[in-house]
Amino acid sequence: MSEREASDDPRDPKKVVREGWNRVSTIYRPPGSPADAFDHTNTDYREWLQPFFRMLAPGSEVLDLGCGCGIPEARMLSERFRVTGVDISDVQIARARRTVPEGRFLRADMTRVSFPARSFGGVVCLYSLIHVPLDEQPDLIAKVYRWLGPGGLFLVTTGATAWTGVEEGWLGSNAKMYWSHADAPTYEQWFKERGFRILRRTLVPEGATRHALFLVQAPTASPAGPAPRIGAGQRGLDYFDR
Numbered sequence: 001m002s003e004r005e006a007s008d009d010p011r012d013p014k015k016v017v018r019e020g021w022n023r024v025s026t027i028y029r030p031p032g033s034p035a036d037a038f039d040h041t042n043t044d045y046r047e048w049l050q051p052f053f054r055m056l057a058p059g060s061e062v063l064d065l066g067c068g069c070g071i072p073e074a075r076m077l078s079e080r081f082r083v084t085g086v087d088i089s090d091v092q093i094a095r096a097r098r099t100v101p102e103g104r105f106l107r108a109d110m111t112r113v114s115f116p117a118r119s120f121g122g123v124v125c126l127y128s129l130i131h132v133p134l135d136e137q138p139d140l141i142a143k144v145y146r147w148l149g150p151g152g153l154f155l156v157t158t159g160a161t162a163w164t165g166v167e168e169g170w171l172g173s174n175a176k177m178y179w180s181h182a183d184a185p186t187y188e189q190w191f192k193e194r195g196f197r198i199l200r201r202t203l204v205p206e207g208a209t210r211h212a213l214f215l216v217q218a219p220t221a222s223p224a225g226p227a228p229r230i231g232a233g234q235r236g237l238d239y240f241d242r
């Protein structure tokens, strides 16, 4: 466990996030629910993951950072791939081990895990990077780039607008929650600076606000190789590019 996680400081963002998710796990995603508390449905997730199913070979290694309770994305990905999930919350990881028994799950801070270079064909980080302090995010994006093999895919939810803060009584519970994110153009710049190619950037509504969803790709072994077939116009999504 990292020094940061072991902190007794109640304002420590990692502690707030870990304790908060331990408390709200089943409020956010009740067992058996087809949607989360913000109405992102399992159908939405399946559509977002389609490029993984189209472009990665069966049996590829896929990393799920901030995997939550394993539902929906780790379970969907495990239909075709070998999934490693990482989550800072004890309760979320315990649920993930039950819901996706074939997966490998690590209870850890995603900024503290390490894997050999080129370990994964794909990495997903859905609604979880936004809980990592902003100053740690560029390094994490750089690590993901190193962990991906040639042409590897990274699907990640980011902020659409910049905000860092804590909310009390989150989801009607007695939990606090911490968020930290830049705006979508900043993330796009970070991905490009790192060497990723942007395949998709989408705004996903959430009540009165919204997040950005990026699908980015590490360079392929052959730059002249065929362009990936990432379709536009998927259901219910507000494209701001393509």
Ligand SMILES: C[S@@+](CC[C@H](N)C(=O)[O-])C[C@H]1O[C@@H](n2cnc3c(N)ncnc32)[C@H](O)[C@@H]1O
Residues within 6 Å of the ligand: 017, 018, 021, 036, 065, 066, 067, 068, 069, 071, 072, 073, 086, 087, 088, 089, 092, 108, 109, 110, 111, 125, 126, 127, 128, 129, 131, 132
């Ligand atoms: C909104 S949930 C999303 C879960 C799942 N990815 C989904 O889309 O349904 C955010 C998850 O990120 C995890 N998380 C937040 N910060 C983390 C960190 N630094 N390291 C690992 N997991 C983290 C939380 O514990 C929580 O389970």
